Amino acid sequence: MFNIESWDWESKEKMLADTAKWKDKFEDVWEPYISQDGEKIASIVKIGEGEHNIAVNEGTWEEPFEKIWYSRFSPDGRLTALITKDMEWTMAVDGKTWEQMYEYIWDTKFSADGKIIAATTKVDSVYGITINEKTLECPVQLESIASHVISPDGKISAAIAQTVPLGQADLDGFLKGSWSVVVNGKPWKNNFVDVYGLTMSNDGKNIAVEYRDSICEYGILVNEKPWNEKFACTWEPVFHPKNSDEITAPVRQWGQWFLATNGRIVWDNGFYSLLYPTYSPDGNNIAAAVAPQFAKWTIAVNGQPWSVTFGECIQKPCFSPDGRKVAAIAKDKGNWLLVVDGAVLGEAFDNIWEPVFSPNDDKVICKVEKNGKYAIAVNGKIRRNDYEALWNPVVSPDGTKVMICGVEDGKYYRKVVPLSDI
Amino acid sequence: MKPTIVKREPVVDEAMDQCEARLTEEEIEKVINEVIDKETGGRLWTYINTCIHCGLCAEACHWYLSNDRDVSFAPVTKIKDTLWVMLEKKGKVDAAFIKRCSQISHTECNACRRCGMYCPFGIDIAYMILVVRRICAKLGMVPLYLQDTVHSHAATMNQMWVKPDEWIDTLQWQEEEAQGYVPSARLPLEKEGAEIMYSVIGPEPKFLAQLLGNITVIMKVAGLDWTMPATAGWDNSNMAMYSGDFEIMARVERLHHETAQRLKVKKIVMGECGHAFRGAEYDGPTWMGWMKPPIPIVHAIAFYYDLIKSGRIKIAKKIEGPITSQYPCNVIRNAGLGSKLRYIMSAVCEDFVDLIPNDRHAFCCNAGGGTINCGPPWKKIRVQSAKLQSENFKRTGAHTIVTPCHNCHSGVEDIVDGYKLGMHVKFFSELLIEAMEIPEHLKPKEE
Numbered sequence: 001m002f003n004i005e006s007w008d009w010e011s012k013e014k015m016l017a018d019t020a021k022w023k024d025k026f027e028d029v030w031e032p033y034i035s036q037d038g039e040k041i042a043s044i045v046k047i048g049e050g051e052h053n054i055a056v057n058e059g060t061w062e063e064p065f066e067k068i069w070y071s072r073f074s075p076d077g078r079l080t081a082l083i084t085k086d087m088e089w090t091m092a093v094d095g096k097t098w099e100q101m102y103e104y105i106w107d108t109k110f111s112a113d114g115k116i117i118a119a120t121t122k123v124d125s126v127y128g129i130t131i132n133e134k135t136l137e138c139p140v141q142l143e144s145i146a147s148h149v150i151s152p153d154g155k156i157s158a159a160i161a162q163t164v165p166l167g168q169a170d171l172d173g174f175l176k177g178s179w180s181v182v183v184n185g186k187p188w189k190n191n192f193v194d195v196y197g198l199t200m201s202n203d204g205k206n207i208a209v210e211y212r213d214s215i216c217e218y219g220i221l222v223n224e225k226p227w228n229e230k231f232a233c234t235w236e237p238v239f240h241p242k243n244s245d246e247i248t249a250p251v252r253q254w255g256q257w258f259l260a261t262n263g264r265i266v267w268d269n270g271f272y273s274l275l276y277p278t279y280s281p282d283g284n285n286i287a288a289a290v291a292p293q294f295a296k297w298t299i300a301v302n303g304q305p306w307s308v309t310f311g312e313c314i315q316k317p318c319f320s321p322d323g324r325k326v327a328a329i330a331k332d333k334g335n336w337l338l339v340v341d342g343a344v345l346g347e348a349f350d351n352i353w354e355p356v357f358s359p360n361d362d363k364v365i366c367k368v369e370k371n372g373k374y375a376i377a378v379n380g381k382i383r384r385n386d387y388e389a390l391w392n393p394v395v396s397p398d399g400t401k402v403m404i405c406g407v408e409d410g411k412y413y414r415k416v417v418p419l420s421d422i
Numbered sequence: 423m424k425p426t427i428v429k430r431e432p433v434v435d436e437a438m439d440q441c442e443a444r445l446t447e448e449e450i451e452k453v454i455n456e457v458i459d460k461e462t463g464g465r466l467w468t469y470i471n472t473c474i475h476c477g478l479c480a481e482a483c484h485w486y487l488s489n490d491r492d493v494s495f496a497p498v499t500k501i502k503d504t505l506w507v508m509l510e511k512k513g514k515v516d517a518a519f520i521k522r523c524s525q526i527s528h529t530e531c532n533a534c535r536r537c538g539m540y541c542p543f544g545i546d547i548a549y550m551i552l553v554v555r556r557i558c559a560k561l562g563m564v565p566l567y568l569q570d571t572v573h574s575h576a577a578t579m580n581q582m583w584v585k586p587d588e589w590i591d592t593l594q595w596q597e598e599e600a601q602g603y604v605p606s607a608r609l610p611l612e613k614e615g616a617e618i619m620y621s622v623i624g625p626e627p628k629f630l631a632q633l634l635g636n637i638t639v640i641m642k643v644a645g646l647d648w649t650m651p652a653t654a655g656w657d658n659s660n661m662a663m664y665s666g667d668f669e670i671m672a673r674v675e676r677l678h679h680e681t682a683q684r685l686k687v688k689k690i691v692m693g694e695c696g697h698a699f700r701g702a703e704y705d706g707p708t709w710m711g712w713m714k715p716p717i718p719i720v721h722a723i724a725f726y727y728d729l730i731k732s733g734r735i736k737i738a739k740k741i742e743g744p745i746t747s748q749y750p751c752n753v754i755r756n757a758g759l760g761s762k763l764r765y766i767m768s769a770v771c772e773d774f775v776d777l778i779p780n781d782r783h784a785f786c787c788n789a790g791g792g793t794i795n796c797g798p799p800w801k802k803i804r805v806q807s808a809k810l811q812s813e814n815f816k817r818t819g820a821h822t823i824v825t826p827c828h829n830c831h832s833g834v835e836d837i838v839d840g841y842k843l844g845m846h847v848k849f850f851s852e853l854l855i856e857a858m859e860i861p862e863h864l865k866p867k868e869e
Contacts, residue, residue: 028606031613049605067594069611070652104587106652122587144585146578146654162577169570169797171437179577194576196673212576215667216560233669252669255460273711295713313716315683331716351615351686369615369686 001394002075002113007037007403009396013415017041017057020410026055034391035073038405038414042079044068054081054095061095068092070106076114082106091119091133098133105130107147111154118157120145129157129185136185141165146179146195151204158183158207160195181209181221188224195221197236201244208237208247220249220263227263235275242283250274250288259288259303267303274300276316280323287317287326299328299339306342314339320357327355327364338380340364346380353392358419359399365422367392376404376422383422395419423510426503428494430525435799437566438521445517445561453560454513462553469545470509473498479537479547484785485530488809495807497537497547500526504554524563527554529800530807532791533664534751539782548791552666559666567797571661574624576670579677580657581624590652592627593634600638604864607642609634612685613649619687619717620650621678621702623659623695623828633693636851643860644734648691655681658692658719659828660701664792668709675706682717690719694849696750696827697790699757721753723826726850727762730769738859740772745853746820748834749777749784750827758782766850767824770857775818785811787825789833805840808833812841822846824853 008014016039022029026045034041042056053064054071056079065083073079074093083092088101091108104122121130127142128135131154140163148159164178177191181198194212201207208222218234220227233252240246251260256270259277273291280286290300296309299317312331319326327340335348338355351369358365367390368377374390375382387406394403402422404415458466480486480496489495494503504523508515533548541547558564564572574583584592590611597609610616620641626633641648650656655677662670679702682690692698699721707715720728729735747767754760760781767774777784788808793800815823815837823838823845825831835847 028608030608030610031615049601069594104591106587106590120586127587144578146586169566171566171569171573174570174573174577215562216669218669233672291711294708294711297711311713313683313712350688353686 001036004037004394005397007396008039009401009403009416011414011416013413014039015411015413017055017412018410019043019055019407019412022055023410026053029055032389032407032412033071033073034405034412035077035079036075036394037077038391038394038403040073040077040079041405041407041412042071042073044071044081054079061092063095065092070108072108072110074110074114074117075112078114080108080117082108082119091117093117100130100133100135102130109148109150111150112152113154116150116154118148118150118154120148120159127161129159129182131157138182138185138187140187142182143178145182147198149198149200151200152202153204156184156200156204158198158200160198160209161187163187164191175214181207181224183207190224192221197234197249199237199239201239202241203244206239206244206247208239208249210234210236210249218251220247220260222247227260229260229263231260238277238279240283241279241281246283248277248279248286250277257290259286267300269300269303269305271300273297278317278319280319281321282323285319285323287319287328289314289317289328297330299326299342301326306339308339308342308344310337310339318355318357320361321359322361325357325361327357329355338364338366338377340379344380346377347382349377352377356393356395358395363419363422365393365395365402374406378422384417423502423506426494426499428503429492430803433525433799433803435565435796437569438524438563441561441563442517442521445520445563447514447516450515450517450520450561451513454508454515454557457553457557457560458509458513461556465546466550466553469547469550470505472543473501473545474543476542479541479545482537482540484536484788484810485807488788488807488811495530497531500531501547501550505550508557520558520561520563523554524558524565527551527558528565528568528665529793529796529803532751532786532788532793534786534790535755536751536783536786539755552664555664555666556668557666564665565796565800567799568661568665568792568795571795572665572667572670575657575660575662575674576667579654579674581659581661582628584624584627584657586654589627589656592631593650593652596631596634597638599632599635600642603639603866604642604860605866606864607638609638610649611652613647614684615686616647616649617688618646618648619682619685619690620648620693621656621658621682621690622693623698624657625828626693633849633851636855637693639855639860640729640735640851640858643858643864644729646734649685649687651681651685653681658690658698658702659695660698660706661792661795663701663705664697664795671701671706672709675701676710678702679707679710679712679715679717682715687717690715690717691725692719692721694722694826694828694831694851696752697792697829700752703757721757721759722850723753723759723763723766726766726854730766735854736859737770737857739857741770741822741853741857742772743822744773744775744818744820745771745822745824746775746777746815746818747824747850748787748827748830749781750825750830751784751786751790753827754784755782763826770850770853775820777814777818779814785814787811787827787830787833787837789829789836790827794829794832794836801836804833805836808837809841812837812843815845816841816843820845822848822853824848824850826850
């Protein structure tokens with residue numbers, strides 16, 4: 001969260017927009033988004049046939065556009081959206097458009113401080129990554145871009161891209177390799193059959209991906225260099241948070257899934273399934289979603305599965321800030337449940353969002369949905385009012401307060417609540 | 423074992439021919455034994471040992487029946503000529519044999535499971551066919567166009583090489599088209615927390631974009647809260663399931679189901695496709711270790727049934743004249759939606775003429791199971807082997823055949839064309855758009 005210390009943690013409650021009025025004022029109002037600091041709420045609104053604008057708090061952008069979509073706030077609070085003018089696309093930032101127009105633009109990304117805004121663009125059927133209006137030059141023509149990421153400081157951009165054109169049903173060409181990774185516009189030397197799961201280390205120095213070398217051989221590449229080991233299948237790698245030379249990924253061998261670090265299998269147990277390996281903040285522990293048996297899902301921490309299992313699924317584990325506790329959202333018998341260290345906390349919900357730990361680990365706070373209304377739940381129990389719309393709670397840097405942003409009776413409120421009160 | 427007498431016109435499939443030239447017997451033996459020993463369980467041996475070679479499965483198979491009861495097309499023969507030999511010879515077979523295995527399993531069987539229904543022991547012959555396909559896929563022996571489709575899944579996570587921008591652009595274009603009928607219609611992209619994620623198969627944005635416009639109108643009229651992803655994960659189809667590349671199958675299914683989880687929807691509603699339902703409901707989740715999809719998935723037939731039955735969609739004027747419907751194997755025989763299909767057909771058609779046989783006993787369109795994706799080289803024998811179903815269609819006297827499945831749609835078009843039936847082929851949603859009532863307040867204002 002950018003500049004979180006300077007957010008307003010003193011105002012107990014602010015009513016920042018009467019969104020109910022938007023519905024009277026405009027033909028159609030789309031789902032709202034809020035800025036990270038909760039100070040702004042925005043919705044794309046339809047104002048006529050082929051004419052859209054964005055409502056932000058009590059105002060709108062000056063200029064309407066033919067089409068607007070993907071409105072997202074940058075971490076520094078600027079509102080971006082993808083818009084069309086005269087059938088061409090570009091980025092608009094706080095209502096002002098980039099000068100360059102594109103055949104298409106999508107997948108907006110931000111640096112951690114929001115100063116850098118990047119997106120994938122297409123001009124004359126050539127694809128590229130555009131950063132703050134400048135499209136990175138690439139020595140080869142990119143036929144497609146599957147995904148892109150930028151480093152937290154915005155200095156490194158990387159994408160999975162098709163670097164070799166393929167004719168129709170060109171199996172030989174495909175198996176020779178037509179996909180690679182493009183870093184700051186420069187493709188890696190080699191092409192591969194497929195490239196998946198692009199991941200960048202926190203410091204932006206290292207990039208890891210899964211790759212497929214032939215129909216049946218998968219592996220991990222780190223900065224172009226493959227692990228020595230090949231596997232029957234892999235899932236996306238993750239970097240150690242403090243040591244970007246350590247990379248971990250689920251790998252499949254002998255009909256089971258294992259966890260491998262730098263190519264070596266590090267958990268003794270094989271699983272029917274293994275997903276979402278996650279390091280603790282200090283990097284000393286790893287948790288992952290595992291199924292020791294078919295349809296019995298749980299979390300394994302450092303290879304040891306919890307005894308409790310869930311029939312339908314379990315999502316990505318989340319460590320507490322000190323790394324001592326692990327929370328995850330599981331589904332069983334049609335209900336979503338909050339699970340912490342192998343114990344279900346509180347009641348079942350229709351939906352649960354990503355859990356947030358209090359600084360001393362004693363509270364797990366979540367946005368939840370029940371019977372069509374949203375609420376804040378603490379340790380699995382609803383503690384605040386029902387909201388029509390609600391965003392994930394944010395704990396203050398000193399750990400004493402929680403920011404809760406939501407819409408009640410059509411009005412958008414930003415509230416700051418002492419952690420001890422919820 | 424007596425060799426089977428096989429009479430086939432030669433077919434040139436470059437990929438299979440090249441693979442035959444490349445494969446070594448050591449490689450073949452290794453892969454066969456690996457798959458048999460490590461990827462199949464007791465049920466394969468139960469099936470192999472239980473079969474008494476009675477041939478009742480033959481009478482259930484449209485390939486056999488459409489080809490004048492040529493025994494080389496009988497399901498039991500297809501296993502005899504593939505797996506039995508592999509097991510007997512412990513994998514010591516040559517590349518020409520593997521090529522023939524691919525021809526049998528990929529191009530001459532739809533894995534429709536009708537034969538298993540008539541087997542006195544309930545042997546799942548289609549399962550054994552998929553084991554053969556798995557062996558072939560691991561050896562790279564897959565018909566050219568099917569393999570190309572699987573490569574598309576692998577590279578783009580959709581069946582038709584649709585690029586990320588083309589997908590979003592098409593949705594935005596179809597939203598505009600829908601607004602021509604219902605000005606307030608919207609195709610909401612990436613709407614987290616919507617009730618429904620709607621997913622489709624690759625051919626919709628590629629060739630049949632109007633179906634995306636149709637669903638936008640239907641969702642608006644029904645007043646539903648829905649969304650579609652603007653990312654990969656939108657395609658619910660899965661030809662990797664049918665080529666035998668289960669790792670790619672799982673990757674595609676994982677992304678589809680995780681996209682629904684990311685969007686926090688309550689259910690996935692999928693367009694009219696049968697094999698996609700099988701992949702998304704059964705084969706994909708099973709490989710992933712999920713008992714069922716983490717977010718429930720509803721096939722279009724069940725979805726439209728609910729909309730019509732509940733009155734959310736009202737029928738203004740039924741479609742005139744005799745209309746029949748294909749019963750897609752993967753959602754009728756294998757998921758029990760036959761009565762719901764008849765209900766919706768009767769709801770929108772003045773004269774719904776049912777097929778005989780119908781429901782779970784109905785015959786495959788002969789495009790399913792990945793056979794149509796084997797492409798032009800294999801079309802002639804595929805259409806020739808759909809003769810039985812062409813006669814079934816002809817008997818109905820219908821002017822239109824409804825196909826609530828994309829593979830059925832293409833396959834039935836080939837049947838109509840090949841046998842000069844003079845019938846139209848439509849998706850159910852195309853009938854619904856014609857028949858449903860658009861409330862006054864949603865209609866365009868007259869100038």
